[in-house]
Amino acid sequence: MKAATSLVVFSDLDGTLLDHDTYSWSAARPALSALRRIGAPLILSSSKTAVEIAKIQKELGISGLPAIVENGAGLLDARPDAADDYARLRLQLDRLPRDLRAPFEGFGDMDAARVAQITGLSLGDAANAKSRAYSEPGLWSGDAQTRAAFITALAAQGVSAREGGRFLTLSFGATKADGMAQVISQLKPRYTLALGDAPNDAEMLTAADFGVIVANPSRAPLPPLSGERGNQIIRTQHPGPEGWNMAVLAILKQLDLDQERDPTHG
Ligand SMILES: [Mg+2]
Incomplete structure (x- = not known):
């Protein structure tokens, strides 16, 4: 009988495992190797599309694992009818009064060159970022009052x-925690760990046994979460992959998993 999975790690990408500006995860290599050694699956959980996440999984050497795409609206193996959600979102946007609609520039309003410009992605990666099924990210250029009316x-x-x-990402309401619940029911881990840097990670951080808020100096700090009082959720001092690395290694040690070996590999 296969041994139960000790730990499943759910991680946001931008500003968490990936550096906010360079998209590099190299500072997280020691912790990524440790997770591989003990056989703890790393579940990427991002606002990115299925195409983008599959590419990053390949680069990380974790292809074939489940992943949470478009902020929890779907898992990597997309529903065949998923594109309907995106078309419906775009339709709802275009039905808004002009003064509310105009300050929102969604990925669907941009060409790949514009997405590349605002994200720093290559043109090819920007095209993948535009290949959406469930959610619409965009930039808000209006004032805070109009933004509240838009929402x-x-x-x-x-x-x-x-x-x-x-x-600012629009969807029909799913969160990363919804995708997380599906993955947990598949993998049935003893412990769950989640890492994120932004408000769209809050539900996932709260739902995990251990949550880590990774510092992101490029944005306003995440408001306090209830789990921080009892130390279920901690904050890193270091930003992005550097903070990710230190937090994951510390938690593996705390759980006595750092010396464990993957039972499925000699
Ligand atoms: Mg993020």
């Missing part, structure tokens, strides 16, 4: 707006 008008149509590290 209220969308909410009346069943559309929710979540703030990530960089973008």
Whole structure:
């Protein structure tokens, strides 16, 4: 009988495992190796699309694992009818009064060159970022009062707006914690650990046994979460992959998993 999975790690990408500016994870290599050694699956959980996440999984050498895409609206193996969600979102946006619609520049309003410009991604990666099925990230250029009216008008149509590290992302309401629950029911781990840097990670951090808020100096700090009082959720001092690395290694040690070996590999 296969031994139970000790630990499953759920991680946001931008500003968490990936550096906010360079998208590099090299500072997290020691912790990534430790997770591989003990056989702890790393579940990427991001506002990115399925195409983007599959590419990053390949680069990390973790292809084939489940992943949470587009802020929890779906898992990596997308539903065949998923594109309907995106088309419906774009339709709802375009039905808004002009003064509310105009300050929101969604990925669907941009060409790949513009997405590349605002994200720093290559043109090819920017095209993958535009290949959306469930959610619409965008930039808000209006004032805070109009932004609140925009969010209220969308909410009346069943559309929710979540703030990530960089973008305001619209969807039909799923969170990363919804995707997480599906993965947990598949893998049945003894412990769960989640890492994130932004408000759209809050539900995931709260749902995990251990949550880590990774410092992101490029954005306002995440408001305090209830789990921080009892130390279920901690904050890193160091930003991005550097903070990620230190936090994961510390938690493996705390759980006495750092000396464990993957039971499925000699
Ligand atoms: Mg992030």
